[in-house]
Amino acid sequence: MFDRLYTPSVWSEMERLQREMNRLFNAFSPGWMRPAPCFPAVNVWANEEGQVVTAELPGVKMDDLDISVVNDTLTISGKRETAEPAGNGKYHRQERECGSFSRTISLPYPVDADKVEAVMEEGVLRITLPRAEADKPRKITVKSA
Amino acid sequence: MSKEIEVKKKQEIAPAEGQERARDRSLFVPLADIYETDDSVYVAADMPGVNENSVDITLDKNVLTIRGEVDAVAPQGYRPVYLEYGVGDYERKFVLSNEIDREKIEASVKDGVLSLKLPKVGPAIARKITVKKG
16 A cells, blocks of 8 residues: 555655755754745845855846945845847847846844945855944953942 | 846756765756857856856757856854755756757856857758648
8 A cells, every 4th residue: 555656746745845854954954945035035144243145146247236234234236237149149048037136134233334345256245244343242240249 | 227137946956766966965957048049059057156167068969968066155153044045056958959069169157157159060051841732
């Protein structure tokens, strides 16, 4: 009855899910993938000192990118231009989209705007946003009376 | 005002039943454009995180395979708080309908986009076949 060869596809789907979950937990525990509401999808990382935001923006030039920070709000906007192909031919498939984009993200901590660094490498944007000094946790020493 | 780019979820390739990949990484399908002119086929693929050393292109008969390895790791000393995309390798195969001049293939990677120029062999001969009524 339960011969694995004839098990319904539900099983393989379950196995796939399980594999996926294991991998996710191994790679990025305890994070969980959420659907991106708009372009570009971002990953946000944090520690007590600050946060890092990464986004995949292949084909976007640094000059076409605009990054702004106000307190704990980060806005990434820009455009991706079409590289005009040579000669007059035709597209067999066109999956890579061009156009403008703008995304605003609420960060875990307010940011020290002067110390924000953005690097674009191989189509991957990485923004390092140090936590504002005033927001950092303070160690309180308890004096003996 | 140009149109807004829509967000697309990265399409992941699951390993075949009972198989495991040598590299412990996810595998994604890169989004691609294919454009054909009279003398060449152009392929552009979005492969963020890939550079000229980590990309691998093979043309076996008329099957073009593009692969890219991404070794990006999580930022050191940070914990993930909000994740929307996965990072991993890329792979995609295309069956080309034209014969390609292998010696003249040009490939480059810039800003995470792989660009390929695949020149066709000889001049394109267009021949129309008329079907006669029997």
